[in-house]
Amino acid sequence: MERTARWREWEIIMDIELKEADRKFREDVRAFLDENLDAELREAGVKTSGISSAHAPLMRWHKILHEKGWVAPGWPQEFGGTGWSDMQRYIWQSECARANAPKLYPMGLGMIGPTLIACGTAEQQEAYLPKLLSGEHIWCQGYSEPGSGSDLASLQCAAERDGDDYVINGSKIWTSYAHHANHIFCLVRTDKSTKPQAGITFLLIDMTSAGISVEPIITLAGDHEVNQVFFDNVRVPVENRVGEENDGWTVAKTLLTFERSSAYAARLKLMLGNLEALIEEADDAMLVKRHAELAIRVAAIEMTEFRVQAALADGRPSSSGSSQLKIMGTEAQQDIDLLAVDTLGARAAVWQPERRDMGSNVDAIGPEETQVILADFFNNRAASIYGGSNEVQRNIIAKVALGL
Numbered sequence: 001m002e003r004t005a006r007w008r009e010w011e012i013i014m015d016i017e018l019k020e021a022d023r024k025f026r027e028d029v030r031a032f033l034d035e036n037l038d039a040e041l042r043e044a045g046v047k048t049s050g051i052s053s054a055h056a057p058l059m060r061w062h063k064i065l066h067e068k069g070w071v072a073p074g075w076p077q078e079f080g081g082t083g084w085s086d087m088q089r090y091i092w093q094s095e096c097a098r099a100n101a102p103k104l105y106p107m108g109l110g111m112i113g114p115t116l117i118a119c120g121t122a123e124q125q126e127a128y129l130p131k132l133l134s135g136e137h138i139w140c141q142g143y144s145e146p147g148s149g150s151d152l153a154s155l156q157c158a159a160e161r162d163g164d165d166y167v168i169n170g171s172k173i174w175t176s177y178a179h180h181a182n183h184i185f186c187l188v189r190t191d192k193s194t195k196p197q198a199g200i201t202f203l204l205i206d207m208t209s210a211g212i213s214v215e216p217i218i219t220l221a222g223d224h225e226v227n228q229v230f231f232d233n234v235r236v237p238v239e240n241r242v243g244e245e246n247d248g249w250t251v252a253k254t255l256l257t258f259e260r261s262s263a264y265a266a267r268l269k270l271m272l273g274n275l276e277a278l279i280e281e282a283d284d285a286m287l288v289k290r291h292a293e294l295a296i297r298v299a300a301i302e303m304t305e306f307r308v309q310a311a312l313a314d315g316r317p318s319s320s321g322s323s324q325l326k327i328m329g330t331e332a333q334q335d336i337d338l339l340a341v342d343t344l345g346a347r348a349a350v351w352q353p354e355r356r357d358m359g360s361n362v363d364a365i366g367p368e369e370t371q372v373i374l375a376d377f378f379n380n381r382a383a384s385i386y387g388g389s390n391e392v393q394r395n396i397i398a399k400v401a402l403g404l
């Protein structure tokens with residue numbers, strides 16, 4: 001879509017601080033993206049409305065980035081990160097969003113990778129990190145259970161010690177991309193006799209182990225993204241434990257800080273930019289006002305993101321900063337979705353989910369944008385729930401930052 005003058009002006013405002021070296025870096029990034037994002041990869045990016053893009057193009061993009069050495073910009077360089085500055089990482093994220101690059105799975109690169117760097121043994125780092133970077137290992141997250149979501153510490157999936165193994169029985173739910181993953185990191189109950197947080201252990205589990213089955217759950221947007229995973233006498237070697245037995249809660253909290261610090265601003269800016277032409281066409285002052293207010297909120301999110309990511313990179317994770325970011329990012333996302341639906345009016349009611357299939361040749365009814373607007377609207381309702389609901393994030397801020 002053609003970018004309008006107002007959108008370009010806004011981008012320029014955000015560019016004021018860019019130094020010469022960073023401009024050169026941005027040119028290099030743009031050249032790389034131009035050369036490597038072919039039509040199929042861009043189509044996957046445009047059609048992404050869930051957490052990650054379609055599996056096959058996503059993995060192809062993962063491997064291209066791995067070959068270039070750019071797949072884990074947030075990791076320390078000695079573990080395979082890029083050694084980029086905060087500004088370079090920000091430029092990278094912005095340029096990927098603007099070029100419609102596929103969205104990679106966050107559970108490996110964004111969650112278990114940094115957690116193993118922080119809490120894993122040298123053997124675990126050696127065994128898992130290179131395969132995570134190469135894309136050989138695809139991870140999913142086994143935290144939530146039927147009956148244990150916000151009150152995560154009440155989880156019941158049990159692990160009993162038997163020789164050099166744990167034997168797992170129980171189930172995990174809402175497990176994103178478990179149907180594509182070959183590994184799952186899990187919180188399991190190893191002691192029922194103590195207070196809930198003190199009886200949890202963190203395990204790394206091979207999804208091909210005997211006794212694991214995965215059942216799909218289809219979302220309101222018609223997508224297969226989440227699943228229920230069942231464990232029936234699954235044997236897991238003790239060496240797959242991260243941290244001490246019954247101290248998994250500490251590891252779990254470290255991981256959640258990484259999970260809640262995802263980058264929102266670049267994609268939110270893209271969503272707002274894509275809406276400009278539709279809003280101008282609608283010629284409605286209230287829509288223009290809402291768009292401008294959202295642009296201001298997104299600029300504030302961008303600044304918060306710099307702050308939280310710089311603290312994380314310095315080894316000073318801030319759980320209340322991550323919680324703030326999660327609330328601000330997901331609420332802005334949902335408000336942009338609502339603005340998009342309101343702008344389309346009755347045309348938003350057109351529901352053609354098959355148009356989001358890769359390579360689909362179904363004729364579009366109405367404007368091209370409708371293919372993702374309604375799916376985004378439905379899928380992003382979940383964004384204020386997963387990763388710990390926003391109400392729970394507010395409780396964390398009240399406790400940690402305000403001391404209430």
Ligand SMILES: Cc1cc2nc3c(=O)[nH]c(=O)nc-3n(C[C@H](O)[C@H](O)[C@H](O)COP(=O)(O)OP(=O)(O)OC[C@H]3O[C@@H](n4cnc5c(N)ncnc54)[C@H](O)[C@@H]3O)c2cc1C
Binds near residue numbers: 174385391
């Ligand atoms: C699309 C999607 C993908 C997900 N992917 C994963 C995944 O990959 N792995 C994984 O482990 N989990 C995943 N989840 C699960 C997610 O983390 C949980 O849904 C979330 O933690 C909320 O738990 P719950 O669904 O049991 O809701 P509940 O805990 O039952 O909450 C219901 C409502 O009550 C509110 N509430 C609960 N407790 C409090 C409180 N103390 N104070 C104020 N309000 C409260 C909540 O905010 C919510 O509005 C996913 C969820 C979704 C929707």
